[in-house]
Amino acid sequence: IHTYGNSFTHCDQVSDNETWHEYLAAHLQEPIRNFGVGGWSVYQAFSRMQVVEEKDPTEYLILNAWSDDHYRNIDAWRSVRMGRVPRWTLPHLKVNVEAETFEEMPNPCPTLEDHYRLCDPEWVKDRFTDDPTVRAYAALRADVEVSDALVAWVADGFGFSDDVFGDLEPLDRIRTMQREAALFATRCVIEMAEQFAASHGRKLMVLLSFGSSQIKEALKGDTLFDQSLLDWLGQRDIRVTDLRDAFRQDFARSSLNVDAYLEPFYNGHHTPRGNYLFAWGIKDAVVDWLDPKPIPYG
Numbered sequence: 001i002h003t004y005g006n007s008f009t010h011c012d013q014v015s016d017n018e019t020w021h022e023y024l025a026a027h028l029q030e031p032i033r034n035f036g037v038g039g040w041s042v043y044q045a046f047s048r049m050q051v052v053e054e055k056d057p058t059e060y061l062i063l064n065a066w067s068d069d070h071y072r073n074i075d076a077w078r079s080v081r082m083g084r085v086p087r088w089t090l091p092h093l094k095v096n097v098e099a100e101t102f103e104e105m106p107n108p109c110p111t112l113e114d115h116y117r118l119c120d121p122e123w124v125k126d127r128f129t130d131d132p133t134v135r136a137y138a139a140l141r142a143d144v145e146v147s148d149a150l151v152a153w154v155a156d157g158f159g160f161s162d163d164v165f166g167d168l169e170p171l172d173r174i175r176t177m178q179r180e181a182a183l184f185a186t187r188c189v190i191e192m193a194e195q196f197a198a199s200h201g202r203k204l205m206v207l208l209s210f211g212s213s214q215i216k217e218a219l220k221g222d223t224l225f226d227q228s229l230l231d232w233l234g235q236r237d238i239r240v241t242d243l244r245d246a247f248r249q250d251f252a253r254s255s256l257n258v259d260a261y262l263e264p265f266y267n268g269h270h271t272p273r274g275n276y277l278f279a280w281g282i283k284d285a286v287v288d289w290l291d292p293k294p295i296p297y298g
Contacts, residue, residue: 009036096159246281
């Protein structure tokens with residue numbers, strides 16, 4: 001089994017023997033390889049899958065999409081959105097949501113030398129002024145009144161009509177457009193991963209994992225931020241495991257409030273205990289997926 005994703009796949013902040021892969025592999029008595037890379041998007045994880053599987057193929061592929069990975073799909077320069085330095089430029093997707101189309105975009109600065117362009121304000125302006133994520137965050141962060149024209153400018157960048165989400169306040173419209181564009185990008189990646197798996201005779205499972213704030217929302221019964229993605233996945237013949245289900249089942253046995261319950265599972269990333277729940281939460285789905293069954297289930 002090969003697994004792809006970001007730092008919640010890589011399992012940052014724990015020792016090698018405390019990853020969810022090692023817990024699950026020990027139980028199944030089957031090797032599980034970890035190809036997660038911290039900070040990556042679903043699109044970058046899939047790109048690595050293509051490279052690795054051409055050279056070192058396996059039958060079973062797991063693609064893990066974490067909460068922020070959807071947004072990372074459409075980040076050309078993540079520092080714009082996250083405000084961290086350094087956050088380098090990235091390969092990404094350009095989406096037109098209403099047309100249901102996308103374009104794979106190369107890294108704007110693919111070499112070390114290219115990154116010196118980021119020191120040139122004029123080059124940055126020319127390259128990123130029309131970037132839809134930059135448009136959205138300029139609107140969210142700038143100290144200006146968000147006009148209908150500004151909303152329409154952002155809508156155009158993500159491929160929405162001017163009046164989309166018209167029942168919301170202007171800032172909420174922009175946030176919603178960006179979220180739905182990000183979730184649509186993940187849909188595009190999953191479709192590419194399905195096609196890759198089918199054309200190479202592989203089996204694909206999609207995992208949905210989350211930060212503590214999204215798990216907290218689920219445990220409180222709040223509206224799920226990725227509901228449109230869940231609706232789309234529900235219409236497709238694809239194996240999907242939502243880690244919120246494992247947390248819901250475990251929390252139902254707890255007498256603690258949500259914050260106290262979640263504290264032992266997160267240290268920013270998952271703690272060893274969090275990774276153990278992760279492994280146990282996907283165990284049954286993985287066992288059902290494997291053929292022949294692993295030794296403990298044979």
